[in-house]
Amino acid sequence: RTSLAADEAWSAIPDTWRRPLLQSVSLSIPAGVIFAAGEPQSVSVNYEADERFPGDLVKLTAAARSYTVSSLVPALSDAELRDLPAWDANRPLPEEFARYLELPESVTDRTRQLAAELTAGASSPYEQAAAIEQYLRTFAYDLDVPPLP
Incomplete structure (x- = not known):
């Protein structure tokens, strides 16, 4: 400290x-x-x-x-984020970042399948994230919780 x-x-x-x-x-x-x-x-x-x-x-x-x-x-633009190179065999993900890509065992096969469908046409990790974000934005929610009876 x-x-x-x-x-x-x-x-x-x-x-x-x-x-x-x-x-x-x-x-x-x-x-x-x-x-x-x-x-x-x-x-x-x-x-x-x-x-x-x-x-x-x-x-x-x-x-x-x-x-x-x-x-x-x-402060990266959408274009700059889209153009970032993906992690692959030639450019491996640094070991300290791997934990951020882990999914809990509780993620269902249905959820994994939905993620694969949503990202099928994406050509970069940024486009994959944007596709999932766009899907999640279709759900309505309200932060005003009604009082308990």
Whole structure:
């Protein structure tokens, strides 16, 4: 755990393919954890950074109820994402990322078949993800939950 002063960066993360985002956060009750999009860079209050190892952020913490966070968020266009090369035998997926592609055993054959059907015409991993996203956007949902009787 590293203690940092207000506006001090916890790490020097390169901003390749990223853009800065400034967020203002006001909480009704203190949470202790700093909420931020993307890769948080610095916070407007004194805070602490917990890392698994240098550069691998677990969480930022502070006692403040109001703060501003500076983050880096992805800034690739659809065309740039579509043109990224796929992982294959010539360009293997780095071992540390393999866990993000794992599916739990509870995923049914029906779900696997649906995913295969939805992505059948896709020519890149980005197009596969976009096809699944488009399908999921056809479902209506409502965040207003009715009260219990």
